[in-house]
Amino acid sequence: MMALPPVAGRAMASALAAAQAATRRPSVIWLPFQECTGCTESITRSHSPTIEGMIFDMVSLDYQETLMAAAGFQAEEALHAAMKENHGKYLLIVDGSIPLGLDGAYSCIAGRTNLELLKEASRGAAAIVAMGSCAAFGGLPNAKPNPTGAVSVSDIIKDRPIVNVPGCPPIPVVMTAVLAHFITFGSLPELDAKGRPKAFYGETIHDRCYRRPFYDQGKFARTFDDEGARNGWCLFELGCKGPVTYNSCATTKWNAGTSWPVESGHGCLGCSEPDFWDAGGFYRALSMPAGPLQMVGVAAAVGVATGAAVGFLNRAKKNAAKAGHETTTLADLEK
8 A cells, every 4th residue: 555565565564563562652743723624524434543543553643633632731631641652752743734823812721822822832843744635635615715824834844854644624544554664664655746745645546546548538417417437437627636636535535545536426526635625616627717726627628638539549459350451550640
């Protein structure tokens, strides 16, 4: 799942077993800021490893407002004790964007702004995981006109390793896999240009989508209840953002590999990309919005045309072979 060589499996098993046997498991601190708790809800659905398995056997989850038993003063005491005792070693997870408007007053915890809490917690962190699109890229709070001045973790913190795990919310096993990688190797996985793990964000949804053959054939559903939709045709014209969205939904899927949005009949929203809320509408094809996305539409059109040309070429070759004639070439088609 993590695109690692077979020998890494043994290394991970050994490291995770050592974490289970250790008297002091790696400390994890999870800070929620401008968020909807969707990322927490998602990680509780992870099946391999499960969140309970990680909490009881692999890590010490020292602060997580939704999952911890403590509240109020006791919760804040646990947070500061964990930061002090594990200074320079703990993994800091952040979900939610950080508002800068009104000096950060739009979101406060225990009377302190998210901005203040993030700066304090990051100073002692070994690494930071920006969990979800809000923490990674600003997400919904950052959508135009961005009244709270919401920004991402990497917009503020510049002196710590940061891995972005975007999605609204991210896939559960992607979230736990990133944590397992850190526990095993003591470092973050290989990242792409946007700070995302390449193992899960190295290819577009479109690259691995089971509807891709219909895209190449120029077969598109025009409504959600037409014949094309019932036959599983491509959802590009219904607004699917798969061609410009990097994520592993098509292969990893959700709910223990049961399904994913496109398999359930809905186009990709592009939620693991920056500014996906402002990308021209969820049900508008990529070729329709004004601006840079027009080029995506052009590229898509070229892709459809190419797919159709290749299909025609293959049929021409077969017919020519049957007739004993020379095969048709792309140059012939261009002429």
